[in-house]
Amino acid sequence: MTELLTPTLAHIVEAFHQMFPPQLAEGWDAAGLVLGRADRPVDRIGFAVDATVATAQEAAREQAGLLITHHPLLLKGASFLPATDYKGEIVHTLIEAGCGLLGAHTNVDSxxxxxxxxxxxxxxxxxxxxxxxxxxxxxxxxxxxxxxxxxxxxxxxxxxxxxxxxxxxxxxxxxxxxxxxxxxxxxxxxxxxxxxxxxxxxxxxxxxxxxxxxxxxxxxxxxxxxxxxxxxxxxxxxxxxxSHYASEWLWMEETARLLSDALAQRGFAISTYVSTLNTDPWDFTVSTGYTPGSASTAG
Ligand SMILES: [Zn+2]
Missing domain, CATH: 3.40.1390.30 (NIF3 (NGG1p interacting factor 3)-like)
Known part of the structure; x- marks a missing residue:
């Protein structure tokens, strides 16, 4: 049995896009590689619904060489990316950790x-x-x-x-x-x-x-x-x-498995993780309910 090698970022992007061609993305969307060097070896890949500061820090902790997110970080473009801006902080965190970023959005829905x-x-x-x-x-x-x-x-x-x-x-x-x-x-x-x-x-x-x-x-x-x-x-x-986030969380587990298999067929070994950080924007809810006639007159 031949030993599996470490793929480059380019090998991974190619294998991923065979499953989820970026051409399937809607015209307004931005699907593809956002950050990364094509020739860099990558042996660990993370998946998350959203690129947030928390999921970027998680990718750094996990020593991932690529983070694949469903929602595009820079869909609307940005003129400035200092680390005081949350998008800049995400970009800096990932680059400093040597982690690329791939957006896979409406091509994955489709x-x-x-x-x-x-x-x-x-x-x-x-x-x-x-x-x-x-x-x-x-x-x-x-x-x-x-x-x-x-x-x-x-x-x-x-x-x-x-x-x-x-x-x-x-x-x-x-x-x-x-x-x-x-x-x-x-x-x-x-x-x-x-x-x-x-x-x-x-x-x-x-x-x-x-x-x-x-x-x-x-x-x-x-x-x-x-x-x-x-x-x-x-x-x-x-x-x-x-929840928008919850509805789009489910695809990552199987995709991590399929991507590992596709790379193994090409002679490459990777490890993966799927983020379980909750990136739904809401933290808690309170039910409202003034019911006419229920107000206490006591006190
Ligand atoms: Zn979405």
């Missing part, structure tokens, strides 16, 4: 093994179809269907409450948990899904005939309008609103 497919795997969803912008793409040398969001069937009908409880078990803990619009006893089997912010896909979710639409980051007006329309349509689709 591809097999990406954020949407990983979420569907956790629910055992079958008969999967693409929710929007369906097209063919070469993924690791094989022609595959890719696109935004997914739709498919649960193995058996559940009540909306049961489905929410099932999702709560596999998503990482966040302060906000899940918010649900719909009757808890509604029976659901056909599921539309868009991990991350999916409020631009209500029409596609409705047209797919889904019983429930799972997404994240829903704001008042789009959610309220979708709910009103659903009420005229027998309550379908119900809505489950997740």
């Amino acid at each position: 591809a097999p093994h990406g954020t949407n497919e990983a979420f569907m795997d956790c629910l055992g969803i079958t008969d999967r179809q693409i929710l929007a912008d369906e097209k063919n793409a070469l993924i690791s040398g094989t022609e595959r269907r890719v696109g935004i969001g997914r739709v498919g069937n649960l193995p058996e009908p559940l009540t909306l409450a049961q489905l929410a409880e099932k999702i709560a078990v596999f998503l990482p803990a966040t302060a906000g948990g899940l918010r649900i619009a719909g009757h808890p006893e509604t029976s659901v089997q056909k599921v539309a899904l868009c991990t991350g912010a999916g409020d631009s896909l209500f029409a596609q979710a409705r047209d797919s005939g889904a019983d429930v639409y799972i997404t994240a980051d829903l704001r008042h007006h789009p959610a309220s309008e979708a709910r009103e329309q659903a009420l005229l349509n027998g309550g379908k689709p119900a809505l489950i609103d997740c």
Whole structure:
């Protein structure tokens, strides 16, 4: 048996982009290598949903040579990156630790093994179809269907409450948990899904005939309008609103394994870790509730 070698950063980026081609990213997105020297040997790779000061410091502690994050650090560009700016602090921390940074965003949402497919795997969803912008793409040398969001069937009908409880078990803990619009006893089997912010896909979710639409980051007006329309349509689709971060955390474990395998096939050995630091921006919630007539007059 030949001994596995240490890959360079370029070898890793090539193997990763075979699975998640940057060409699949939306036009407004920035997917690809943000920081790093192509010829530098890298034997440890970290994964995180967000590039934050904490996940950069973790990459330094872990002695990673590459941090792969789902959300792009410099999507909007920056004129200045001093370490007093949080983005500058992240860049300095990573460069000083000899750690590269790779952004893998809407190309990961779109591809097999990406954020949407990983979420569907956790629910055992079958008969999967693409929710929007369906097209063919070469993924690791094989022609595959890719696109935004997914739709498919649960193995058996559940009540909306049961489905929410099932999702709560596999998503990482966040302060906000899940918010649900719909009757808890509604029976659901056909599921539309868009991990991350999916409020631009209500029409596609409705047209797919889904019983429930799972997404994240829903704001008042789009959610309220979708709910009103659903009420005229027998309550379908119900809505489950997740933490954006939590909805996009699930793909990293399998990808770490697949990337290790792909590099091993090329004769390279790496180790990986998946960050469990919570990068959801909210720390705690308080339920509000002035109930008319409940105010105590005592004292
Ligand atoms: Zn996202």
